[in-house]
Amino acid sequence: MDMEQLAFVNQQIGGMLKAGVPLEGALRQVSARMARGDLRDELRQFEATLAQGTPVGEALASSRLPEFYKRMMAVGAKSGDLPGVLLLTADYYQQANATWTRLKGLMAYPVIVMIGSLALSAFLALWFGPIANQFIVDMTGEPLSAVSMFFLWFPFVMVAATGAAGFTVFASRTLRNRLRWRLPGFREASLAELSHVLGLMVQSGCPLPEAVGLAAQMEEGTPAGEALDGWQRGLSAGNGRLDQLAAHGELFPPMWINMVANAGDDLAAGLLRAAEFYRSRARYRVEMMLYASLPAAVLVLGVIIAAQVIPVFRAMAEILMRMPNG
Numbered sequence: 001m002d003m004e005q006l007a008f009v010n011q012q013i014g015g016m017l018k019a020g021v022p023l024e025g026a027l028r029q030v031s032a033r034m035a036r037g038d039l040r041d042e043l044r045q046f047e048a049t050l051a052q053g054t055p056v057g058e059a060l061a062s063s064r065l066p067e068f069y070k071r072m073m074a075v076g077a078k079s080g081d082l083p084g085v086l087l088l089t090a091d092y093y094q095q096a097n098a099t100w101t102r103l104k105g106l107m108a109y110p111v112i113v114m115i116g117s118l119a120l121s122a123f124l125a126l127w128f129g130p131i132a133n134q135f136i137v138d139m140t141g142e143p144l145s146a147v148s149m150f151f152l153w154f155p156f157v158m159v160a161a162t163g164a165a166g167f168t169v170f171a172s173r174t175l176r177n178r179l180r181w182r183l184p185g186f187r188e189a190s191l192a193e194l195s196h197v198l199g200l201m202v203q204s205g206c207p208l209p210e211a212v213g214l215a216a217q218m219e220e221g222t223p224a225g226e227a228l229d230g231w232q233r234g235l236s237a238g239n240g241r242l243d244q245l246a247a248h249g250e251l252f253p254p255m256w257i258n259m260v261a262n263a264g265d266d267l268a269a270g271l272l273r274a275a276e277f278y279r280s281r282a283r284y285r286v287e288m289m290l291y292a293s294l295p296a297a298v299l300v301l302g303v304i305i306a307a308q309v310i311p312v313f314r315a316m317a318e319i320l321m322r323m324p325n326g
Helices: 003-018 022-030 038-051 054-061 068-081 080-107 109-142 147-172 173-180 184-205 208-218 225-237 243-245 255-262 268-322
Strands: none
Touching: 003 022, 003 038, 022 038, 038 054, 054 068, 068 080, 068 184, 068 208, 080 109, 080 173, 080 184, 080 268, 109 147, 147 173, 147 268, 173 184, 173 268, 184 208, 184 268, 208 225, 225 243, 243 255, 255 268
């Protein structure tokens, strides 16, 4: 579901609850103003279940709303501060959406360069190659040399293979999740999101093992999910310090471990501080990469064009050399 829409919905419901509107009424009013979509359907179903007298926790169990959203709403209902928890959740979705939107924008230049390069390479290889080859056969009775044909086709094959690899990564959730925790910018954003999830749940009164369990579920199939599974085993064994658990692996940097350790007994504050730090770092890295990506994209496109033009001139020179004199 769209994170920006979830943030807006949470802000609306939280504000209505603070004004004294019952949860069922707030859900009804908010969903009535929404456009058609999965989120509106889920909110209406949730409101209808609550109207039958079902407790919030049970009503959420059958919902297809995001797991973190359901867990935070259940924690808020149990703690008696549902409006405050919903507003905190809205802040989480709003900040997460802003960060990931910037990161997606970073991918625009490589995609544009890839499409343009593939189109140019295909045009030269598929259009010029056969024409040049047929022309030289007509003039000399022999086809273009294997070297000229290789240089005509090589850039197209390489660009197509690179595009296919990129599409495979994009289409595979497993590969995306793996790379998300390895690439600069994406890794910092993932650290910020995970820290925010843990911090909000602990701050709202959720037990640490339960918060780690939810985070592990959300990060299933990623390096972080594997690390969080280890944290769960450590917590079960009686080790309740996240900084010590995180120090056993290489995924969480020393800065993150120090920020959590320095928080002392106020674990939620340390986690939220780490979330803000790595969110700022992610924004900085994205801005730097955006500034660098445009000239880099122009340079890459220029290299690809040169790689295609050189064999064109080689083929033209070969044709001229094979033409009979006089």
